[in-house]
Amino acid sequence: MTDETEDHGDEADTPRESLFEAPPMGEQERMVEAVLFASAEPVTVRELTDRMPHGSDPAEALAHLRKRYEGRGVHLVRVGDAWAMRTAPDLGFLMQKETVETRKLSRAAIETLAIIAYHQPVTRAEIEEIRGVSVSRGTVDQLLEMEWIRFGRRKMTPGRPVTFVVTEDFLDHFGLENARDLPGLKELRAAGLLENRPPPGAGTPGPESDDDDEDDATEGQSELFED
Template identity: 70%
Template structure:
């Protein structure tokens, strides 16, 4: 080959396009690194993710199933385990340790004016029927109010009256006494004590609103509001 031919061949080699390495699929890392990558995705995801969703984020050629199997084996018996929900995978608290995540919450609700008034009427007039409660209050007694007081454990059903229709009566319970710090219903403050403590005005009350007096025994003396209910 002449020098001219050699020069031509050299130019031909130099003019060939270089391969585009950027378009070549990345080489899959070793299985340990694949496991780390899958673990990171599981940890970061709030919702379970599928094997297909994991695969599209990994380098080409990764074995998602093998990585998941290794993670499952490594977490077995630990506080966090690999769980499956349908087609998705997630890292979750071990089922037998779920009780540690539970927290008992006491929800505090405030009794309505009608409820505290009804409770006071029952406390001072027990045993008392619903009709008698309505007569004292001057308005109808809501069934929901009575049910709420029963659910709280502060009142219960008493004996039925021997009058026509044999209406049921309502009485207070030991839980009621315990909540208000009373040894017995005989320790309920009288109207004189209520007036002396400033909870009642000294002037006589209209009979139609006599319930205002008895309900004052259960109002917070600082705020004048009903007590909190802690079921």
Template identity: 60%
Template sequence: MTAPADEPELPGLPPEEDPAAVEARMAGLRVVEAMLFAAPMPLSEADLAARLPKGTPVRALLADLESLYAGRGVNLVRVAGLWMFRTAPDLGHLLREEAVEQRKLSRAALETLAIVAYHQPVTRAEIEEIRGVATAKGTLDVLLETGWVRMRGRRRTPGRPITWGTTEAFLVHFGLESVGDLPGLEELRGAGLLEGTIPPGFSVPVPRSADELSDDEDPLDAPDLLDYARNDGEEG
């Protein structure tokens, strides 16, 4: 008589746990896995909990799934406080030929995006000061269209210029939990993004929170957004 195949073991599951509890946990895992697989966007723990019985340990189920998918072709990852399945980093190059690139960002747009990410909250004038050149009309509009930057607020200085910051979509696209996970100076040098002799005193700033307004910012209101649209991207 052939012995039955072993059941897959859940990470961190005590061997003496009640069979009914094991069955309930397996059912919860299947629901969470199915929701994450089918969702077009990353999901929060609250999104998942809403579809599960009250009291289900969602965080523990996610930890189990994260362990189960570790080392596989698809990994469960947490980005911007949300959960999603993503191709394993070492296999990404195999899929690049299948990806459809809808638009390439110009060098000016990429530089502007990097400045916004590392220096937020930042104004257009501050972006121009850091780059050393005027920001071409439409550069920030292109980044707005990608969904990677947003108007945060207005600086409490004369003229009340608009401040810019990154979005949740920026974190998701680049696989970051927060802007604090952006690479630092040594990581950038190791990746070959900073070559040659670096000037004395050069440093890569530690980004501030992308969510909360700073002490020198006022929140935007609906008229601010309408004025920006009416002025064709010119700050009023």
């Protein structure tokens, strides 16, 4: 009886083998690889352990996988306590994508640009006289920043005021060879660039400045002055 009891005690102290055999290491590498590729965020070893079959060793699989990806277009990198697949640093330029920012011009900017295009070289005072309202500095600065207008020669008049003219970038953007190719008034009205509204001063007095128009985006305008 004593010997049998001692034998049972020895069996209790001996660790039992797992009922499920862990997958081969090659298969574990495939599992880790699949999880990392499918995950939008880096994955920790603990998360891999919870997902993989019992008895798997994701840490060892990661070590093998990292070595296998050395020198390839995709690397296995450590991000804090987690792991992720990342593009090789020297190939990052292939992932760059240039985008064109669409900017809406205010009504004041469209009118100012049209006046410069049709009356160049034209001074600020002449623009204000044609529009019937003062031209804010922001309107001119926006057109200068877009490189659609530039400073022209100073006029040989008292004060030598500076003039504005359209640039080659402006002509190129709208597919024009020169300013003489600009559409006529009928085409501008048909395109919605000229509104059929009473001139400033008729009826209700017009505003003294176009500052209020700066944030008035020209939704629905033609592509001619919209970018």
